[in-house]
Amino acid sequence: MPCEQADFVVIGGGPAGAAAALMLRRHAPGRRVVLFEAGRHELIKPGEMLAAVAQGLLRQLGVWTPFLAAAFVENRAVVSAWAREALDERYSIFSAHGAGWQLDRARFDQILVQAAAAAGAQVRLGCEVRSAVREDQGWRLKLADGDIFAGAVIWATGRSWRLARSFGAKLRVHGHLAAYTRFFDRAPGDGRMVIEARPEGWWYSADLPGGRRVVACLTDPDLGSGLRDPESWYRALAATRLIAPLLPPGARETAMLVKSAGTATVDPAAGERWVAAGDCLFAADPLSSRGIVHALRSGILAAYAASDMVDGRDDLARTRYAMIASQGFADYASALDVHYAAAARWDTAFWQRRRPQPEVRAADLYHNT
Numbered sequence: 574m575p576c577e578q579a580d581f582v583v584i585g586g587g588p589a590g591a592a593a594a595l596m597l598r599r600h601a602p603g604r605r606v607v608l609f610e611a612g613r614h615e616l617i618k619p620g621e622m623l624a625a626v627a628q629g630l631l632r633q634l635g636v637w638t639p640f641l642a643a644a645f646v647e648n649r650a651v652v653s654a655w656a657r658e659a660l661d662e663r664y665s666i667f668s669a670h671g672a673g674w675q676l677d678r679a680r681f682d683q684i685l686v687q688a689a690a691a692a693g694a695q696v697r698l699g700c701e702v703r704s705a706v707r708e709d710q711g712w713r714l715k716l717a718d719g720d721i722f723a724g725a726v727i728w729a730t731g732r733s734w735r736l737a738r739s740f741g742a743k744l745r746v747h748g749h750l751a752a753y754t755r756f757f758d759r760a761p762g763d764g765r766m767v768i769e770a771r772p773e774g775w776w777y778s779a780d781l782p783g784g785r786r787v788v789a790c791l792t793d794p795d796l797g798s799g800l801r802d803p804e805s806w807y808r809a810l811a812a813t814r815l816i817a818p819l820l821p822p823g824a825r826e827t828a829m830l831v832k833s834a835g836t837a838t839v840d841p842a843a844g845e846r847w848v849a850a851g852d853c854l855f856a857a858d859p860l861s862s863r864g865i866v867h868a869l870r871s872g873i874l875a876a877y878a879a880s881d882m883v884d885g886r887d888d889l890a891r892t893r894y895a896m897i898a899s900q901g902f903a904d905y906a907s908a909l910d911v912h913y914a915a916a917a918r919w920d921t922a923f924w925q926r927r928r929p930q931p932e933v934r935a936a937d938l939y940h941n942t
């Protein structure tokens with residue numbers, strides 16, 4: 574039976590997928606790009622801090638004006654009690670990159686996907702890609718209500734790796750971590766993000782647009798399972814020195830989420846006529862605050878790689894992309910280990926596990942196919 578055809582299909586409408594779809598349309602305007610997103614950006618999502626370096630990427634994607642119009646909270650400072658009890662305050666006016674932002678994530682993701690649609694990508698919300706089958710010159714993707722053929726696929730499904738088997742990719746988990754997050758309204762702030770290391774793990778909080786606030790505890794899933802219970806979570810919160818006072822008496826909890834937040838990569842980073850991008854390629858520990866920037870950057874690079882693939886430069890595209898992915902991971906992994914080791918001042922299970930480990934060789938993580 575003949576099925577729908579597209580030059581490129583992007584699976585996932587988060588920042589990585591939206592950036593990829595936008596870039597594909599800019600790079601190859603004559604080509605048909607279809608983006609499938611399982612959800613509708615109506616659900617609350619963690620990942621609120623956008624680093625200032627994102628500005629260049631947002632400009633490159635042509636979304637700087639709608640981004641500014643959304644008036645997200647400007648991040649004035651990051652306050653932390655990490656390596657020691659004393660406070661460390663970093664003000665964004667002293668940063669060469671300027672201030673970052675504290676986002677309404679659903680709104681941010683919508684802005685990007687709307688820009689991709691405006692640039693000519695066909696966006697299908699509420700439409701999950703269920704599996705992928707390799708065919709000559711591309712992939713046949715299975716949807717709930719039919720198939721679509723794609724000349725090349727950008728796989729940007731975030732921390733959902735269900736399609737790994739279809740693409741012949743392996744998930745490598747480098748560290749476990751879970752985020753026990755609660756969102757509040759009537760809890761305004763002054764644009765500061767606060768981070769506090771605790772014996773059980775670490776906490777962060779930031780004020781979000783509309784007087785909302787996020788508060789999260791990050792720990793290992795085997796140590797934190799009790800934190801699903803509101804009583805335990807609020808008891809642990811009450812023991813924090815910097816985070817608990819950020820919630821005024823009138824604050825009202827609006828949502829609770831438990832999300833896996835450890836480091837993971839896929840191997841290979843790209844294969845025959847497919848490229849992984851964003852968290853799906855490399856999911857970072859939220860401590861790095863670089864997930865969204867990585868998603869935007871890798872989405873852009875994946876678009877170039879996918880274009881090269883359909884233009885007959887498959888091997889070159891894969892090799893180059895795998896090299897860039899490998900370098901990005903190497904920089905991250907060494908910085909993260911150092912950062913955790915600096916705060917390992919308790920003899921609890923969480924911090925014992927983060928004492929210095931033998932070096933991870935990034936070259937072993939990604940192989941060219």
Ligand SMILES: Cc1cc2nc3c(=O)[nH]c(=O)nc-3n(C[C@H](O)[C@H](O)[C@H](O)COP(=O)(O)OP(=O)(O)OC[C@H]3O[C@@H](n4cnc5c(N)ncnc54)[C@H](O)[C@@H]3O)c2cc1C
Pocket residue numbers: 584585586587588589590609610611612619620621622623624700701702703729730731732733752754789832833834850851852853857859862863864865866868
């Ligand atoms: C607790 C926590 C806090 C974080 N804090 C920060 C932070 O402060 N700053 C920061 O930069 N990063 C942060 N991150 C990371 C950041 O949220 C991610 O790096 C970022 O969302 C990755 O974007 P993405 O597009 O790769 O994936 P996602 O944003 O996860 O988007 C993937 C999309 O794919 C869709 N999808 C999945 N499967 C399918 C399918 N089969 N078919 C169609 N669609 C599908 C999903 O519905 C989803 O919308 C945090 C993460 C966690 C867990």
